[in-house]
Amino acid sequence: MAKAKSAFVCAECGAEYRKWQGQCTSCREWNTLSEVRLAPPRPGAAPSASGGRSGYAGGVSRDVTDLSAVDLTEVPRLSSTFGEFDRVLGGGLVPGSAVLLGGHPGAGKSTLLLQTACKLAQERPSLYVTGEESLSQVAMRAHRLQLPTQGLKMLAETSVETILGVAERERPEVLIIDSIQTMHLEDIASAPGGVAQVRESAAALTRFAKQSNTVLLLVGHVTKDGSLAGPKVLEHMIDASLLLEGGADSRFRTLRGQKNRFGAVNELGVFAMLEHGMKEVKNPSAIFLSRSEEQASGSLVMVVWEGTRPILVEVQALLDDSPLGNPRRIAVGLDGNRLSMLLAVLHKHGGLFTGDQDVFLNVVGGVKVLETSADLAVLLAVVSSLQNRSLPRELVVFGEVGLSGEIRPVPSGQERIVEAAKHGFTRAIVPRGNAPKTSPAGMEVVAVDKLADALEAL
Known part of the structure; x- marks a missing residue:
């Protein structure tokens, strides 16, 4: 009987090797290779192009098609x-x-x-x-x-x-x-x-x-x-x-x-x-905006863009004096590394020090926010909790914050403002690049360029 052949396959990227090794050289991951026994070739199977032979297998020719001649009929x-x-x-x-x-x-x-x-x-x-x-x-x-x-x-x-x-x-x-x-x-x-x-x-x-x-x-x-x-x-x-x-x-x-x-x-x-x-x-925005009637500090509504539609979600921040030498930074639904970066920007360009505070951040409803349009809302929620001052319930915020304290525009800003207006919000703090020429009826749009301008607008 012929000896069964085997290969070692990386579970992360699928790369194959003849013998085992500790690190996959393709994806640089450790201890991800496992042995796989290869099936013997079936009798009468045509040789494939990847088997070291020409792609012309079995005497069957393959016709090529010009890209312009491809049928564009919708699937x-x-x-x-x-x-x-x-x-x-x-x-x-x-x-x-x-x-x-x-x-x-x-x-x-x-x-x-x-x-x-x-x-x-x-x-x-x-x-x-x-x-x-x-x-x-x-x-x-x-x-x-x-x-x-x-x-x-x-x-x-x-x-x-x-x-x-x-x-x-x-x-x-x-x-x-x-x-x-x-x-x-x-x-x-x-x-x-x-x-x-x-x-x-x-x-x-x-x-x-x-x-x-x-x-x-x-x-x-x-x-x-x-x-x-x-x-x-x-x-x-x-x-x-x-x-x-x-x-x-x-x-x-x-x-x-x-x-x-x-x-x-x-x-x-x-x-x-x-x-x-x-x-x-x-209507996901309706379930994510089920807020309590009592106003509390550290709570703010932001507009995130998920796929092809805007969704309004609430972000909550809680700051407390830390008994530890290394204060905690915990973010649920947001990137923890980006939170640390935003707190440094707040100190450098906003003049507010949070180095002695435990910072807890949560996106209500279990939503995971993957885009940077939540930066400005996160910082304003942190400022609200730090100063123990509640923000207006009719306020909505979005915008990306740069390392130099500038407020950068985000995609689909007009659609975000319109979505907020549909849910009864009457004031919005947005990047100047997203400010509409004509605001929706009943909506006051405050355009800001710097983090200091946003803090002043509060």
Whole structure:
């Protein structure tokens, strides 16, 4: 018998090596290489272009196409029956696409996809494959959520060869795999969930989706730091990567697009986890602005841009005398390193010292703010808590703060101001570069150039 060949694959970037080494030279990560046994070549398989031979394989010629001659007809999309889900996907499900949905245990991945599958099955053939639960468990969840169960084909299986055989026979338009970490191929000599099994199983399922024009939805697990488990090459195979965020202590879930070949990246969809499953929130600003009637210092509303729409969220700051020699800087929903930088700018260009204060920052609602338009609102909330003076409830703020104390404009400033005006805000402090020529009715816009100007405007 021929000796089985093996390779060492990096779990972070997917790079392959002949022998084990401590550090991956591609991504510079340590102790990420694991041994993968390579499957022997199948009899009669055509040699590939990556096997050291010419791309002209099997005597089949490939025609090239001029870019100007490519058909620009818009790709038809299927509605997932959830408007927020369709928004994150860029308008709906694309036939022949592979979508990876990740999230922590209990976030609602299986619930969201089961609701989607049951509703889609009423109009088009759908197949739901579960590798983690039995059919009775899935049926009990569907009954508890009061979902229509007629028409949805179910399969409890972990063998990719068997799944592909059933899919060839049933010809579904939507194929859901829950989850990719439980799938395995017979040719791969490793346990399910390993680097080789996850990579090759996803490759086989994605290849079937492309060839049969099937919508493929994969459920993926995440690691402790919130990144998708498995090799990084998995994220390159699929067309869209979505992350469902939200803890068990909150009834709201946010669906964020991390990669999308058919739409905008960093688009955000908001859902509420209720007794009968996931329900989309069509006006996220309304739930994130449920403020108490009593005015408190350190509370301020800012306008952030998520994907293709503005969202109003509240940021809260709390400053207290620190008993420690090294005061704490804790930010929930914001970048902690950027908070330290902004506090230095406040001291240098605002004349306010916070070196002896513990600084706690929180974005209400569990939203993670990834853009720099929250800088000015963070600093003004810190000043409000430091001086123990509450800010007006009708005030809204956005703008990026530079290291020299200047207030820089941010994208889509006009749309942010209009969104704030819709929710009843009457005063806005914005960068001068975002000041509109004509302010919305009932809105006073204060344009500032420097941090000192913003502090004076308060």
